[in-house]
Amino acid sequence: MTVIDSATENVAHTESEGGIISWVRPKRVDVDLVIPVYNEEEELDDSVRLLASYLLGRTNEFGAPVADGTRAAFTWNIVIADNASTDFTWAIAAKLCEDFPGFIRAIHLDEKGRGRALKTAWGQSQARVVAYMDVDLSTSLANLDDLILPLLGNQADLAIGSRLLPQSRIRRSIKREFISRSYNLLLRTYCQARFHDAQCGFKALRLETARKLLPLIQDDAWFFDTELLLLAQYQGLRLREIPVRWVEDAGSTVDIFDTAVKDLQGMARTRRTLNSLSSEGTGEKENARAKTGANATAKAGAGASANPAPALLPDFRGALIPRKLSYTV
Incomplete structure (x- = not known):
């Protein structure tokens, strides 16, 4: 696992762990916001920079600079979860980690699957809330607080x-x-x-x-x-x-059928x-x-009804x- 973090002044060191490489932010945050990606070299850089700038209060949800922007109402970490991309997605993710130290981390998996990427990223999280959104940012960033x-x-x-x-x-x-x-x-x-x-x-769960x-x-x-x-x-x-x-x-590559x-x-x-x-x-x-026997009391019957089975x-x-x-x- 390759690690870059603000606690070590962005000095990189490498360990091996099941084909996963990551840049880790050491302190606990309110939200780990995961972006699962597969061969997204065209969209990843622009989308993550827009998301990070919005959360930092530098731009609005459309990417326009704001002089008096408000930072997100929660502490956060963006997690890029690259599930077996074969293009330059991982290299772009690494550059984003360098450009936003302490705010972006990335993991690389050797197998495909959005669900697998989310299981891995959420499973590693120590944040109070884990969330994800698609890399195309189809959902407005203004909906994040809600x-x-x-x-x-x-x-x-x-x-x-x-x-x-x-x-x-x-x-x-x-x-x-x-x-x-x-x-x-x-x-x-x-x-x-x-x-x-x-x-x-566009989903979120308590950890x-x-x-x-x-x-x-x-x-x-x-x-x-x-x-x-x-x-x-x-x-x-x-x-x-x-x-x-x-x-x-419009450029989505998902085979809907x-x-x-x-x-x-x-x-x-x-x-x-x-x-x-x-x-x-x-x-x-x-x-x-059945174990209560044929002579179960009315009190036992009332207790059973107080905790009914799911409808x-x-x-x-x-x-x-x-x-x-x-x-x-």
Whole structure:
């Protein structure tokens, strides 16, 4: 692992650790904001410089210089998570670390996958909140406070941007709008999802929430977001969904049809997992009741009802899906 940090006056030293190279900021911050990238040499430099300048109060969200800018309301670190890029992405990330010492760190993974990059970056974090946003900065930087502050104030366990709320202001193609709405409708029908937009690249979690959910997530690619939210819903975590200003990146290289197929596969797998967890939970409760015997007292019955099992709703095939989510907009 190669390390550059302000505590050693940016002196670099090298260690080997599982193919991961990083520049580490030593002190704990409020937020680690991860930018997962794969072959993004065209966008990475401009996007990260704009993001850092905005957080430092040097520019507005459009990149225009401001004389009296306000720094972010939280301490932060930008983490560039390079998942197996084959172009000059990693070299650009290294230069950004040098240009913003103490504010930007980078990790390089030998395997692809946005989910894998987020698991690694969030798993290493010591920040109070872990977040991510797409490198194209499609979501307005002005929405960052709405995403982060409720988590720092312990008003929510996770927060997500939603392009499908009525208050959101979105600019994207009809094709992508149709695919997005269809996917989220399928999630609500098939998995009883109660959130509006699973795939917006603008999410944040309290660190303890991330540590609870990350070991349960099986997907290492694009379905990571959806699986994260379904597991959070199953566990009854507090979700804050915020409206955003969002502009489609016309140069996106994501294959939306291939991604859609993999998302459907992930949806079926996650539904089976949640059904299994629900069945196990129901079986455990039935066994506990059986052990009380036929002469269980009314008091024991009242105690059981005071801690009810998660509400289960049948989907259109009769499968049982937990429907638990403390949800606010």
